[in-house]
Amino acid sequence: VEPISLGLAAFGAVSALTGLLSSHKLYCYFRDCCGQGRFLNSTALQVDLDRKLYGQHLVKKVILKAVTGFLRNPNPKKPLTLSLHGWTGTGKNLVSRIIAENIYKGGLKSPYVHQFVSTLHFPHILDVDRYQDQLQAWIQGNVSTCENSIFIFDEMDKMHPGLIDAIKPFLDYYEQLDGISYHKAIFIFLSNAGAEKITQVALDFWKNGKQREELQLKDLDPVLSVTVFNNKNSGFWHSSLIDKNLIDYFVPFLPLEYRHVKMCVAAELHTRGYIADPEIITRVAEEMTYFPKTERIYSDKGCKTVSAKLDFYL
Numbered sequence: 001v002e003p004i005s006l007g008l009a010a011f012g013a014v015s016a017l018t019g020l021l022s023s024h025k026l027y028c029y030f031r032d033c034c035g036q037g038r039f040l041n042s043t044a045l046q047v048d049l050d051r052k053l054y055g056q057h058l059v060k061k062v063i064l065k066a067v068t069g070f071l072r073n074p075n076p077k078k079p080l081t082l083s084l085h086g087w088t089g090t091g092k093n094l095v096s097r098i099i100a101e102n103i104y105k106g107g108l109k110s111p112y113v114h115q116f117v118s119t120l121h122f123p124h125i126l127d128v129d130r131y132q133d134q135l136q137a138w139i140q141g142n143v144s145t146c147e148n149s150i151f152i153f154d155e156m157d158k159m160h161p162g163l164i165d166a167i168k169p170f171l172d173y174y175e176q177l178d179g180i181s182y183h184k185a186i187f188i189f190l191s192n193a194g195a196e197k198i199t200q201v202a203l204d205f206w207k208n209g210k211q212r213e214e215l216q217l218k219d220l221d222p223v224l225s226v227t228v229f230n231n232k233n234s235g236f237w238h239s240s241l242i243d244k245n246l247i248d249y250f251v252p253f254l255p256l257e258y259r260h261v262k263m264c265v266a267a268e269l270h271t272r273g274y275i276a277d278p279e280i281i282t283r284v285a286e287e288m289t290y291f292p293k294t295e296r297i298y299s300d301k302g303c304k305t306v307s308a309k310l311d312f313y314l
C-alpha cells in the first residue's frame, strides 16, 4: 500500500469517527443519553432548588452536596442512596423531580429514571415473592442497559420488608453482581416515616424562640435514623438498610408554615400564567389547616392541596 493511500484511509477513518462522535453528541443534545448526567451543572441544580423549593434549607444543602459529590466521583464505591423523610406535601416528590430533571432532560419521563409507588406497584402482600423476583430482574435489566439509572421508591414506609430486602444487594459495596456494577446508580427513597419526630424538633426550636433556618442537620440526623429504625409500622425497621449503613443521606423535610404555603400559591399562580394577586394568595393560604391545635404553625397538608384549592378562585 502506498503511503499516500494509507494516509488517506487513516484520515477517512478519523473523520468518520469524529463524525460519529459529533452526531452522537448532537443526538444527546436533544435526547436523553445514559450517563450524560455525570456532567451535571451544580450551579443549575442550586438555582433550581433555590427557585422551586421553599422552607427546606437543610434539604437544599444535603441534596446539592450529595448529588454533585457523587456525580463528580469517577469511581464511586457504591450507588448513591438518599432517604427523603417528612410530612405530606413538603416537597419530597418535587425534589426527586428536580434531581431527575437536572441529570436527564426528560426528568421523570427519561428512559433512565424509574419510579415505583409501593401501594400501586406492589399492592398484594400474598404476591411478595413474585414482586421480589420482578423487582430484582427489573433493576438488573435497567442497570445493565444504563449504569447511571435513577430509581425512585415512593411510600417506602408502606413497602413490604421482603421487598426492601430484595433491593438491598444492589445498594451494597459489591464490585459486581452477576457481571453488573451498580455503583453509578442513584436510589431515592421517599417516606413519611420520622415526620412526627422532625416536626417535634422544629416545634421545640420555635418554642425556644429560635429561627427555623438555624436548625442544623446534626439536630435531626441522629434522631431521624433512630426513629425510622425503631418504627415498627414502617417497612424500614425490619430491613437492614440502616443497620448495614446502606443509606448515605437521611434528608429531613421540615413541616411548612403559613408563609411557605403563600409562596406555593404564588408559584402556582405564576405557573398558570396569572399575576400573583395578594388577596387570592392570602385566601388560599388561610383555607389550609394548621397544627398543632394551639400554636397552628404548620400546614397539615403542606402545599399539597394548594393547586386544587386555587381552582376555586380562578
Ligand SMILES: Nc1ncnc2c1ncn2[C@@H]1O[C@H](COP(=O)(O)OP(=O)(O)OP(=O)(O)O)[C@@H](O)[C@H]1O
Pocket: 052, 053, 054, 055, 056, 086, 087, 088, 089, 090, 091, 092, 093, 094, 095, 191, 192, 256, 264, 302, 303, 304, 307
Ligand atoms: N417545600 C416546597 N416548596 C415548593 N413547593 C412545594 C413544597 N412542598 C410541596 N410543594 C408543592 O406541593 C405539591 C405536593 O408536593 P410533593 O408531592 O413534593 O409532596 P410530598 O412531600 O412528596 O408529599 P407526600 O408525602 O404526600 O407524597 C407539589 O405541587 C409541590 O410542587
